[in-house]
Amino acid sequence: MSEFQRTAIVTGGARGIGRAIAEKLAIDGLRVGLADKDEEAATQAAQRIKSSSRVIALEVDVSLRPSIEKMVDEATRQMGNIDVLICNAGIMDRAPFLDMSDDFWDSVLKVNLGGVFKCGQVVAKKMIQQGKGGRIVNVASNSGIFGGRGRAAYGASKAGIINLTQTMAIELAEHDILVNAVAPGPTKTRSDQPDRPWPSVINRMPLARYGRPEEIAEVAAFLASPKCSFTTGHVIGADGGFTISGIMEG
Numbered sequence: 001m002s003e004f005q006r007t008a009i010v011t012g013g014a015r016g017i018g019r020a021i022a023e024k025l026a027i028d029g030l031r032v033g034l035a036d037k038d039e040e041a042a043t044q045a046a047q048r049i050k051s052s053s054r055v056i057a058l059e060v061d062v063s064l065r066p067s068i069e070k071m072v073d074e075a076t077r078q079m080g081n082i083d084v085l086i087c088n089a090g091i092m093d094r095a096p097f098l099d100m101s102d103d104f105w106d107s108v109l110k111v112n113l114g115g116v117f118k119c120g121q122v123v124a125k126k127m128i129q130q131g132k133g134g135r136i137v138n139v140a141s142n143s144g145i146f147g148g149r150g151r152a153a154y155g156a157s158k159a160g161i162i163n164l165t166q167t168m169a170i171e172l173a174e175h176d177i178l179v180n181a182v183a184p185g186p187t188k189t190r191s192d193q194p195d196r197p198w199p200s201v202i203n204r205m206p207l208a209r210y211g212r213p214e215e216i217a218e219v220a221a222f223l224a225s226p227k228c229s230f231t232t233g234h235v236i237g238a239d240g241g242f243t244i245s246g247i248m249e250g
């Protein structure tokens with residue numbers, strides 16, 4: 001199947017990493033549904049993407065199944081089959097473990113982990129119905145690989161995504177649906193972020209800088225492509241070496 005005929009949904013595509021992934025997939029020739037809770041920002045992002053003729057904006061709240069089903073129906077109506085799902089929508093809220101409320105915990109888990117489960121299940125059923133296989137790429141984080149201050153809920157949600165990716169890969173393999181995750185490290189997505197990450201990050205990151213959204217998008221685009229044909233259930237770090245480093249000096 002040529003790239004031109006392939007179709008993708010990118011959740012959380014209105015800004016940051018999701019927008020960069022949507023743009024990369026559009027440049028690669030896919031038709032892209034850029035789905036976000038913030039519909040206005042999604043519409044603006046879709047219009048700004050260079051290959052905008054191949055990008056449509058969709059509204060979705062990934063924590064709510066009826067909203068996901070409506071979004072997938074609309075994507076299907078406008079674009080036909082869904083070949084690729086990028087589960088990128090997430091909230092990066094932080095709070096100290098001892099002060100964390102149940103509501104805070106529930107809200108982070110509901111969007112980050114629940115969103116991947118629900119979007120993945122709805123779209124996988126559609127891919128199975130279509131009978132042509134597919135690719136699902138979940139956006140995890142280095143916070144899902146090791147602990148981090150303030151990240152009890154966020155880190156647990158991302159660790160959950162990594163394990164969910166493995167199980168989805170096992171259960172969806174018979175349908176030729178390959179499921180992988182990309183785990184970004186600190187990535188500069190906003191202009192008000194400092195030029196360099198905190199010293200506690202820099203000191204253990206071989207590449208010692210923020211990632212750019214486009215660098216994460218390159219990895220996600222490979223995992224979403226037909227070229228990724230014998231890799232499933234894996235998490236690929238796009239993190240400047242942050243998660244592999246040990247002794248950095250001496």
Ligand SMILES: NC(=O)c1ccc[n+]([C@@H]2O[C@H](COP(=O)([O-])OP(=O)(O)OC[C@H]3O[C@@H](n4cnc5c(N)ncnc54)[C@H](O)[C@@H]3O)[C@@H](O)[C@H]2O)c1
Pocket residue numbers: 011012013014015016017018035036037038041060061062063088089090091092111139140141142183184185186187188189
């Ligand atoms: N930026 C980083 O340093 C970094 C590092 C590791 C992992 N990540 C992960 O990458 C993903 C994107 O991060 P980002 O920095 O681009 O975030 P961002 O906040 O810039 O963008 C996230 C997008 O998701 C949307 N969104 C939030 N909740 C939603 C919901 N319930 N339904 C639909 N859309 C929703 C937002 O409206 C926003 O457009 C997240 O999953 C995040 O956890 C980011």
